[in-house]
Amino acid sequence: MKILLIAPSSGNWKSLGKKKIFNGKTFRFSMLSLLTIAALTPDEHELTLIDEQVDDIPENPDFDLIGITVMTAVAPRAYELCEYFHKNNIPVVVGGFHPTFNIEEALNHADSVVAGPAAGAWNNLLDDFKKGALEKIYYGDPTLPSPAILPKHLLNKKKYITVNTMHATLGCRNECAFCSITAFYKGQRYQRPVEEVVEVLKSFKEKFFMFIDDNLTQDRDYIVDLLTAMIPLKKKWVTQASIEIADDPALLQLMHDSGCMGIFAGLESFSESALCSQNKRIKHPQYYKDAVKKIHDYGIYVEAGLIFGFNNDGPKVFEHTLKILDDIGIDAIQASILTPLPGTPLFNQMKNNIVDFNWEHYDYKYAVYQPAQMSREELRAGLEWINKRFYSLWRILKRLVRWIFMPSGYCNFYAPLYLNVAYWGRQFQFKVKGFNPALKRRKDAAREKPSWKKGQGWSIAGIH
């Protein structure tokens, strides 16, 4: 059979990879979901992979089956593709996070849905399809191992920052309200045997690779064994991890010795009550300053995941957060608007407050609900403002100078440099503007404030 696997894309991201500069390459690295399905597919089938950020959908498709991986923000595009392939009489299967939590909706567009991870579902689906007995729903098994060696030759390597990516672990046992990982893997956490991880890493020709784990450092014994086994490989790597690694000097030393250059850590907010409302375990914002310093001492950069739009976030949250970011020495940020994705506890909590069910807006850049203390426009503008300010050339320069003088900073200097320039380029490419809602409100208030002017009676300040 000829099978086409697609990662759809929409909005600013669609075809971004074809641009000459700032083409999003730094942020394009994973594709692990499609590659995993490709690895599970028996050799008898002919496979083609399309990543819509860099490739076009074929005009005269000649395939027996289409598989589409769907995140919420690309669901409308995925459904458009279902229609397109159906017009060409080709059946379509969808899978991934969005169809898993919206099975009925997905079945309105696709012939079949894979719910949960593909392992344990995809091969049964292919067998049934061959027999002409495709079922509507296939459930994956999160306890099954996912393939270690992936057919990366199916990707155009030049379009990605690296194709050297892997999962050492899958799933997470935490229950952050805005995250669907725990529900997707049904609370299961899978650990790949250390020897298997090492074999995969040895197969990477380049020095640099990425762990795409949701929470790599969650199990201490496992991560200690893994990092110890990685030291002789002399690799350079980055990952997502909990900021709590800062409390474990032995672990930080192992991360440093095994070549860790940086972590992405979800700090989310500097508001204690916001963190409590999302079931986040770290509840003392002051903690972050010491934590970042300790991680920096091992030459590891910290990219912070931040979320705006919690109930207690007023218009001042953006300028307040920027001040703290400058103070605690974060190296890069990925800022988002609180987004109630289907499948998360947050979605159920906020259901009655959601005003926008256009899934395309669930890309973390829109307020799809009415925030408690701001307008939706203010929230979106504030997000753009903090991104622009944090990635102003002056701030980037200050961060990089600071980095050079940090212990081991000179070794990994190019990592924060590359990341900051890429984020700056993204603001440029996406024409990010925004404004500081608190400042705008102050200015508006000053304009409207009655003031006494000698000889003129009461007047409106700012008009005279």
Ligand code: SF4
């Ligand atoms: S946000 Fe991170 S720590 Fe929280 S549940 Fe999701 S993967 Fe786990």
